[in-house]
Amino acid sequence: MVSTLDLTQVVGFAAALCTTVAFLPQAIKAWCTRSVGDLSLFTFLVFTIGVACWLAYGVLTVDWPIILANLVTLILAGSILAMRLVFASRAAPKA
Template sequence: MNAADLVGYIAGFCTTVSFLPQVIQVWKTRSVADISLGMYSLFVSGIVLWLAFGIAIGSWPVIVPNLITLLLAGSVLVMKLRFGIRQAA
């Protein structure tokens, strides 16, 4: 692994792990009232594109963090859609 890949993995780790508190908070409280549907929809779309880009160029430091971020941010988006309907009713 070269230095650039190492920096990529560290950056990816930091940005990916930053979603854990949000996922845990929403899962525990089932409260999504303060979560922006627009922001998470755009963000998840962007992550899908970054993941596609990483796959296209064969860059594991781009693929791995974006795949994990997609799972974490995607789970917040799914919970927003699922729990948000209950809270609106």
């Protein structure tokens, strides 16, 4: 039997939606412009590791808002991190 969402889960999903969607414009902009030089590599590296840890926590506690939000955020932040590594190396001046 499927249980109904309680207020705590609704707030959790709302927070998850807002914090996850916040990365979508940056990912789209980075992909379209191929311009990522202004993005901090260290920040996105540490953030992506943190999101992976939150995802593991959500899986271990079976907390669906945390699982879903961090899965999507990990994909977005990971793609931004990958673009930062790939696009920045392509733009590096050749000696």
